[in-house]
Amino acid sequence: MTAVTGTRAQRRAAATRQAVVEAAREIIASEGADAVTLEAVAERADVAVQTIYNRVGGRSALLTAVAEMAMEENRAYMDAAYEAEGTVEERLLRAAAAYVRFARERPHEFRILVDPPDEPETLDRIASLIEEQNAKLTDVLRDGIATGTSRPDLDPDRVSTVLWATMNGLLALAWRADKLRPDADELDALLATYVETIADGLRRRAAH
Incomplete structure (x- = not known):
């Protein structure tokens, strides 16, 4: 009986935690990170602040x-x-397409990773998570160099940072409120131009 009760208690605690985190995410989505206070989250999640x-x-x-x-x-x-x-090259193109889908289908999640709240603990954690994820991109680039399909003079770590940062910058154009904000078709064209340029720049040239 004790084990069952303990398991149920753990499930309830996990469900409450999920509800709290989801409430905070919803506030960020609708009002921005500055609006996240424990009182606001408690009200939205219908729990006590102590919870x-x-x-x-x-x-x-x-x-x-x-x-x-x-x-x-x-x-x-x-x-x-x-x-x-x-x-x-195919894997990189798929990764770029997946990143664009993520940004468009999960815009609030994308934004918190690109423009994180100014909290030291949060900033450090997001940076670590992004480094961990970008390491997978670096590994793909290393594969290209190892198999001879990519330029051997490239620094995979720097290239992955450039790819990640530039994609963020292009996608963030959609946040602009001025005339520099592209419509959906123009943003697609900009992204396609960037991906095509990068793919060409990565290819190993035939020796003359």
Whole structure:
């Protein structure tokens, strides 16, 4: 009986934690990270503030938990692209397409990873999660060099950072409120131009 009760209690605690984190995510989505207070999250999740402390922690821990949820969503999109069979170029193109889908289908999760809340604990955690995920991109680039299909003079770590940062910058154009904000078709064209340029730049040239 004790084991069953304990299991049920753990399930209830996990469900409460999930509800709290989801409430914080919804506030970020509708009002931005600055609107996330323990009182606002408690009201939305219909729990006591002390429950948030018990199940998640303070505000920084709560924002970090939302960021971790966002990265889990990102992995669901990206890992399949990285793990699929194909040439290095095909895998990179699939990864780029998956990243664009993630940004469009999960815009709030994308934004918290690109523009994280200014909380030291959250910033450190997001940086670590992004480094871990970008290492998979670096591995694909290393495969290209090892198999002779990519330029041997490239630094895989730097190239992966350039790819990640530039994709973020292009996709973030959709956040602009001025005339520099592209419509959906123009943004697609910009992304296609970038991916095509990068793919060409990675290819190993035939010796003359």
